[in-house]
């Protein structure tokens with residue numbers, strides 16, 4: 540594990556002859572005051588943390604070395620770090636500033652999202668109206684487009700992993716289960732890019748996303764592609780307007796059955812343009828599914844900005860969808 544991130548501070552040092560030098564220093568765990576737990580995963584705990592020098596707040600993800608080694612998850616840790624290192628400059632993706640370690644743990648210093656999860660906000664209003672669904676759908680799509688352009692498939696997109704910053708703008712997080720394709724920007728031929736030539740079998744075979752949002756091809760062929768993130772996008776757009784995901788049953792197995800049989804319905808009054816968009820994302824054959832480009836041109840997003848103008852927009856006031 541090579542720590543990442545340039546020296547993030549400087550320390551003034553005066554030698555015996557009074558000569559002053561500014562030493563580049565890397566931050567360490569002692570430079571932070573750790574606060575409440577923001578989330579816990581099987582291999583990590585994410586804390587609210589304050590940089591004691593700058594008083595800036597971050598989310599710091601802590602992974603215990605002993606646990607990772609015992610559970611043989613070193614590959615996951617490196618995939619997440621490599622993924623975050625690729626996704627460095629997009630407003631819709633949680634940014635990794637730098638990493639450090641001590642004798643017990645690894646630390647990722649990440650953007651703090653004070654708005655919490657999109658799921659939490661959705662639960663408060665029950666549903667989102669068309670304006671809010673267009674705004675949040677467009678920001679999620681813009682971030683997916685950027686991820687895919689960097690050869691990253693998220694594989695576990697869901698409203699819990701769509702966080703909100705202080706402007707209530709989208710920040711996608713949790714790339715611990717991402718699939719890395721060859722980095723389109725890396726000129727080296729595949730055989731020379733160590734560990735970047737895509738999926739290793741054990742990760743591919745073992746991983747399945749969260750039941751309600753997992754794509755049919757991940758369940759049947761164990762293979763994920765960029766189209767798998769589009770399937771999850773279709774589920775999220777449906778959920779914002781309907782207040783629940785399209786595929787949900789009493790058990791995971793029954794939910795999987797509904798997915799592979801494309802067994803879902805729209806509630807009465809579901810907006811027609813949104814319905815047409817969802818139907819073109821929730822297509823069993825990934826090759827027939829809408830792509831990001833198709834979605835951007837779809838009438839549901841007609842006239843809606845993407846790119847820089849989208850991220851300059853003020854987030855709309857959250858209003859529930861009222862059918863009819």
Ligand SMILES: NC(=O)c1nn(CC2CCNCC2)c2c1CCc1cnc(N=C3C=CCC=C3)nc1-2
Nearest residue numbers: 577578585598633649650651652655699700712713
């Ligand atoms: N797994 C992660 O990388 C991660 N997990 N969390 C908290 C999770 C809580 C459950 N749903 C998914 C996210 C974070 C991050 C990245 C970095 C990150 C930045 N800000 C927040 N902020 C939160 C604020 C309130 C409630 C939850 C999260 N959270 C995270």
